[in-house]
Amino acid sequence: MSSAVSSFVRVAPCVSPVSGVFTGKTTEPGSRTVLRHPWHRRYSPVLFLPTWVEMRVRGPTRPHLANLQLGHLNRLRPTQCAPGQGWQTDGVIDASELTATLSSGLTAEMRHSSYGGWQLVVDGTPQSHVDPERPEYLAYEYSRKIGSVIDGRADGPLTVLHLGAGAMSLARYINHTRPGSRQQVLELEPALVDLVRKVAPLPKGASIRVRYGDARETLGKLPKGLLGSVDLVIVDIFAGSRTPAHVTSMEFYRLIRELLAPQGAVVTNIADGKGLAFAKSQLATMDAVFGHAAAIADTGLLKGKRFGNVVAVAGTAFEVVDGLPPEVGHEVFPSKVVRGAELQRLISGAPVVTDASAIPSPPPEKRAFQPRS
Secondary structure, three states: OOOEEEEEEEOOOOOOOOOOOOOOOOOOOOOOOOOOOOHHHOOOHHHHHOHHHHHHHEOOOOOOHHHEEOOOOOOOOOOOOOOOOOOOEEEEHHHHHEEEEEEOOEEEEEOOOOOOOOEEEEEEEEEEOOOOOOOOOOHHHHHHHHHHHHHOOOOOOEEEEEEOOOOHHHHHHHHHHOOEEEEEEEEEHHHHHHHHHOOOOOOOOOOOOEEEOHHHHHHOOOOOOOOOOEEEEOOOOEEOOOOOOOHHHHHHHHHHHOOOEEEEEEOOOOOOOOOOHHHHHHHHEEOOOOEEEEEEEEEEEEEEEEOOOEEEEEOOOOOHHHHHOOOOOOOOOOOEEEHHHHHHHHHHHOOOOOOOOOOOOOOHHHHHHHOOO
């Protein structure tokens, strides 16, 4: 008798359905696999088309899809099959393959997202979202803000350095929107990258190289050819739910400055709460190191009303900041760009962070990283 375990399976109906209930073949006579989705009531079964679907199932260890009840399609890649071929499986991932233990002892997990794709959760904190079939889709508000900065760069391929891998959603976004871009990712945890690649493989042919090690230490070991040639450095480093102190200082940002092209920019994801003391000190530090800085955040967060993410942008060229639009994205919470005299008022009195004074970011509220539709 087959054991009942939670699994993920991707399947495709090969005929246009007229009902939300489909029947497929199974290697286990009498077994039954039911697919359900939290949003299934929002969709009319008669509108379903032949597409890939991916949902959590419970059944035999390697189910081959019996009596499938389809709730919601979150894959948009069409498929074609020969008449009478029925359902086609595209691999099964057991629940045990969706977690990894990191060197820090924390647990990383890939959870199937109701928005489609996968959510990376580390130590219980949602950190990243990725949908391999929709690399242009950025689920989190802070990633959309960074996406707006990417979109505002000069046309053509970019040379990009990512500090912190996450689910590599921004690397996939750049690969999709800027074909031909060269990207390098610095990540401390090989187990995390292995987990992400297993569940959500990188696009074939993408020029995305992963280097392992502490981000700050690895900066000094990069090829000399990168010095003065990087268009964009994206800093999104979290150990669990907090940014480590050693990647928040003036000395750290000076290492990044050496890599930037003349019009290059560094973009940092900063998580902070009421009062924004940590974010203000980070902005003051980046302004001191690069000479030009700006903050992108929703107005409620800027007023210190709640926990959230501030996206900091800095560069040695005035145009890096001046070229940003006054408002960014179309978010649930209206966002604005703070720069120039307004930024100076915001960071007035905030200390510039050095290695001697650096502290980790404050622990976030877990809801701060929930994806929005």
